[in-house]
Amino acid sequence: MARRNRKKSTPLKAIDNRTNRAIGIVRVSTAEQANEERYSIPHQKAHIAEECRRRGFELIHIFEFVQSGAKVLSRSTGEQEKILKFIEDNNISYVIVHELDRLARSMTDTLLFTDELAKRNVALVSVHDPVDTSTPQGIMQMQILAVFAEYFRKQLAGKVMGSMIERAREGKPLGKTPYGYTIGPQGFEVVPHEAEVVKKIFRLYVEQNLGMRGIAVELNRLGLRTRKGNQWSHSTVRDILENEVYTGCFLWDKDGLNISIENNHTPIINREIWEKAQTRRNTKNKLGGRAQNQNFLLSGLLKCGHCTDPEGNHVSMAGRTNRKGKYCYKYYRCNNYASKGTCQGHEYRADRLEKLVLEDIEMLIRNGPGMIVDRNIILEDGESIKQNLELYERRLAALDTALEKAAAAYEAGAYDLDFFRERKLKITAEQAELKKLIAETRARLNGCIPPEEIQRRVQVKMKAAVRLLQETDITRAKMYLQEIIDHILVKSEEDLTIFYRV
Structure with missing residues (x-):
């Protein structure tokens, strides 16, 4: 029998790389x-x-x-x-x-x-x-x-x-203190000069249609600084616009525990402005963030009449600038053509498209609001009602999850019975209110708007149209234009289909 060579095992030694x-x-x-x-x-x-x-x-x-x-x-x-x-x-x-x-x-x-x-x-x-x-x-x-x-x-x-849970239950601050507030004996206390900046940010966003970068530029131009003395940026503005604490609401979500307390502290902005800001954020996201920041009047509104995405939606168009020597030309280009080179229409001169749109708006103003009935109309309520319905349904789903988390927290011993009962009662009450709102919203979505209401809205849109033609600042002009027009379908520089909002 052949003898196998066996290796002797050596005892393991602790490796010590210590110095002296x-x-x-x-x-x-x-x-x-x-x-x-x-x-x-x-x-x-x-x-x-x-x-x-x-x-x-x-x-x-x-x-x-x-x-x-x-x-x-x-x-x-x-x-x-x-x-x-x-x-x-x-x-x-x-x-x-x-x-x-x-x-x-x-x-x-x-x-x-x-x-x-x-x-x-x-x-x-x-x-x-x-x-x-x-x-x-x-x-x-x-x-x-x-x-x-x-x-x-x-x-x-x-x-x-x-x-931390006890502090959250009491609505007391946890973690970083939001800009605009300081921490006092009773929790959040308003810092007046910072609160004015917060209000300005929401006004610029909601009323003047400035984007987050545009707001940062304006704050820096005025010499305003963050709490740490830094210049404002897109991200610091975004953090403020997304923080519901400014409405006086305390929110805490940590490791499956979700706590929400309304009217916890002094608000800096009211709920109406907050909701408008969130609605505008949704609208801007739909139009496209980059388009909103472009110096083009129709950015975010133009759709290519030749290209659709896999879901059947018309592909958006974005503004482009070409320089030839000392001359600068502006174009609107189909995103399909820009990314894939697969578009029949390619691109169109910006000045020509903008001229056609403004001429159509001028004609409506001259000939009275009755002419708008001959145009393509999109009831903006339809879109806004859909957005509200989606928000209500998402919130209802979040409350279902919050109730499950609260039950899990009670079972784990993080909540006592009294706090769990109080939390459950609050969640179920909000669920009932949301279910009622969802039913009412669906009924509105399925119904129709009376003709007299449409005429009233047309009058409002005509006022916005007049302000548009008088406005020289492109950012504000775009805001008025987006109040009037839902989108524009482009097949050529002479073939536009404008869908008005009423």
Whole structure:
């Protein structure tokens, strides 16, 4: 029988890449420094230096603290972060203390700090305690300590989460304080000069049709700055427009727990302006964000008469600028042609399309609102009713989820029975109201608008048309134009179909 060659197994050895570089940590309280010689900083430093000499360690630095043990390793003071950063920046392998209670009075804090050191392959040595995590026995101690550290960490996390839930239940601020508010004894308090900026942002967005970048440009032009003193940007404006806190509503959604409290604090804007801003956001998203920021009168309104997407919708057109020498030409180009090169119509001169549209509007103004009945009309209620219906249905679905989360939170012990009952009652009441609104909205969508109501709306649109022809600022002109026109179907520079809103 052939003899098999067997490899001898070698015992696993702990790999230790530690250097001989060490730091010391010494601490006294004010009372200890005055009354106890063995606790004094010179006494502790002398013993740490002697321990380093005995072991052959290079003592790089000694951190000195004259404060309570609770503060040395507290995350709120930032001292622990400073120590850990120094360790990482200076390739430290050993932390030496005179006694363990010089680190902290709390064993929990000591265990958690020791765990942080172990993650960095740093040993903790106490001169007068049997603790040395650089030895095999110390490694075993570290494994035991790590179990306790993980337990205490979870305990602390649970307490923090419980505290956050209590604050959320009370409608008290959590996390970053929104621009426009500060935190007072009762929660959110309005900062007057910041609140004026918030109001201005909503006015520029709702009333003057400025986009988020346009609002940022205007705020910077006026010399206004964010709370940190920075210039405004598209994202900082967006964060304000999307934050419902400015209506006085408190919202908190964390790890499956959803809490909403109306009239929690003083609002900066009213609910009507908030709803208008969200409706406008939906409209702008539908028209296309890039189109809204272009310096073209018809951007966002034009649809290609030759191209459709897979769902059968006409493809949008976007403004383009071509420069030939000293001349600049503006065009509207089909997005299909721009991305795929597959469009029969390609592109059209902007000045010609805009001239045809403005001439048609002028004709309507000259000949009276009765002429609009001969045009293509889209009842804007139809679209807005659909949008409202979608919003109501989404909110109803969100409430169903919120009720499930509240039940799960109660079962997990995060909610007590009284709070769960109160939360359930509020959710079910809002669900009933939404179901009623959905039924009414569907009835309106299926019904028809009386002729006299259409005529009244035409009169309103004609006023917007007059303002459009008098407006020289393109941003405001686009706002008036979008009040009048839903979209324009383009087959050629002479063949346009305008769909008016009433």
